[in-house]
Amino acid sequence: AQTVTQSQPEMSVQEAETVTLSCTYDTSESDYYLFWYKQPPSRQMILVIRQEAYKQQNATENRFSVNFQKAAKSFSLKISDSQLGDAAMYFCAYRSAERNTGTASKLTFGTGTRLQVTL
Amino acid sequence: GAVVSQHPSWVICKSGTSVKIECRSLDFQATTMFWYRQFPKQSLMLMATSNEGSKATYEQGVEKDKFLINHASLTLSTLTVTSAHPEDSSFYICSAGRVGPYEQYFGPGTRLTVT
Numbered sequence: 541a542q543t544v545t546q547s548q549p550e551m552s553v554q555e556a557e558t559v560t561l562s563c564t565y566d567t568s569e570s571d572y573y574l575f576w577y578k579q580p581p582s583r584q585m586i587l588v589i590r591q592e593a594y595k596q597q598n599a600t601e602n603r604f605s606v607n608f609q610k611a612a613k614s615f616s617l618k619i620s621d622s623q624l625g626d627a628a629m630y631f632c633a634y635r636s637a638e639r640n641t642g643t644a645s646k647l648t649f650g651t652g653t654r655l656q657v658t659l
Numbered sequence: 660g661a662v663v664s665q666h667p668s669w670v671i672c673k674s675g676t677s678v679k680i681e682c683r684s685l686d687f688q689a690t691t692m693f694w695y696r697q698f699p700k701q702s703l704m705l706m707a708t709s710n711e712g713s714k715a716t717y718e719q720g721v722e723k724d725k726f727l728i729n730h731a732s733l734t735l736s737t738l739t740v741t742s743a744h745p746e747d748s749s750f751y752i753c754s755a756g757r758v759g760p761y762e763q764y765f766g767p768g769t770r771l772t773v774t
Contacts (some may be wrong), residue, residue: 556761587762649702
């Protein structure tokens, strides 16, 4: 079974600064997908960024980028130019690539990192 | 991204009664829907996975007779909490997914309070 570990329960960053959230995972699979989701106080889960394991290039989405190290099984999220609206719970998630099952595979979540953004 | 709705957003029920939560995928046909439970300040815990027209697959430790899941169409799944007790009080979230390198689309969640 796959596991996802987020070792930072809480992080704090000043507005306009950069912060990196850590995530490691354990799997014996070679094909999979990784995600970062954000959960603000509204509790609506919002996709931040995704990475396909077969792609060597790190994914980027505006101020959000990842450092994907497949051999090390590490998938950290970097938030640049932090904004007050970035304050939320961030979850790292793993999903196996389906193999002709016709069923979307499930997400395995980490325990989350609560990010505070200060003025 | 796709929109997933949940209804109701908040429900209070008395101990011993049943409550049904609806999850609708509004603008895409989901091959699979997922039901999660989330306690305060904790991660999402997967309860079950369901495909249209098939029986749901429950995670270990989840009582399938207590948490009934019906997936009638590619756009609608329901979770019924039967004979609810105060310990069933929680935040329930559904999501819709499809095969491939796509994210799951999450509903806004339902807060269940059992008195």
